[in-house]
Amino acid sequence: MNAAATAHTHCLRCGRTLTSTKSQATGYGPKCAAKVRKAPIETTDYKAHQIASAQELIEDGAIILIRNNVFAAVSTDGTETHLVHPAACNCKAGLKGTRCYHQLAARMLLAA
Template structure:
């Protein structure tokens, strides 16, 4: 996702509280939720996925790119920002997710966020 497509959020994407700092509105998560998301990523995710996959998923989360639709389901952008996909911790509608050979970054990011909930 490029910098021009980055959106600013007024409420935390995890807990829904109002965001006040510029950094929080840019990422979409308050400081407490950011710590919880990062802790969740380290706890269970690191053992299941390769480090470069986790790094890409964490980058999506830091950019505030995953938008919650329903419990555990997120709207995720394509790399060029022209398409959106639905991502869950078990599946994703992106081309890599449909093939299912390896977990995509959207799916891993959704998994991290679902553990932090």
């Protein structure tokens, strides 16, 4: 089985070994997934569809911490990887200074 690109063996948040297939797909154990989902962050600057996209990104395990406060986010079609900081992103919207959902996802993960 060649699922290395999408399957996670350890929780992206706490580093614990992931045992269920669902957790391996999302990259978060059940407790961490719940925390990320309820992360107490200001979402008032964002539209509902951006919040949904950010949550989807996290649940798909498509955004991972690569170093302090810097995340790598894979685009929906899997062709691009963006470097994301809670206040900056190198996607098209981010480069224009727009707050993109990648930044929101990064903030959610850091707040969790």
